Amino acid sequence: MSLTIQLPAEYGYVFGAATAFFFVNTYHSLLTGSYRKAAKVSYPNCYASAEQAEKDPAAFHFNCAQRAHANFIENLPTVITSLFIAGIKYPVLSASLGAAWAVSRVLYARGYTRNGPKGRYIGAxxxxxxxxxSVLSGMTAYSFIRPLW
Known part of the structure; x- marks a missing residue:
């Protein structure tokens, strides 16, 4: 048995939201790079040491920028996959949630790097x-599985 999926005309919005994630990742990379340079943390070190971060505010802020970027990358696979799946049945809602996720990730990074861990709450x-x-993705999957029962 085969399955044919016809994408709704509005699915382009889903692609647009997903594309925004690439730019958010670039923002994170540039932000982290600028804080790395200011902290004088050389490659291949991922973070400044705890001692260095306690003594040097630039090193502390670099660690915050690096952690915000890592958190973005940790969440990206789940979110982008959910976006593409949910967008099959709910393209406009999914794209809107994806765009909101992208904006909130920028706010998260800005708050975290400027104000430390408590600053990340603005984008949380x-x-x-x-x-x-994820819920919309599950609902979409269920809509495809249900007729098979």
Missing amino acids: IHSIFGLAL
């Missing part, structure tokens, strides 16, 4: 957007 709503995409 990204978790809700990601969860909503």
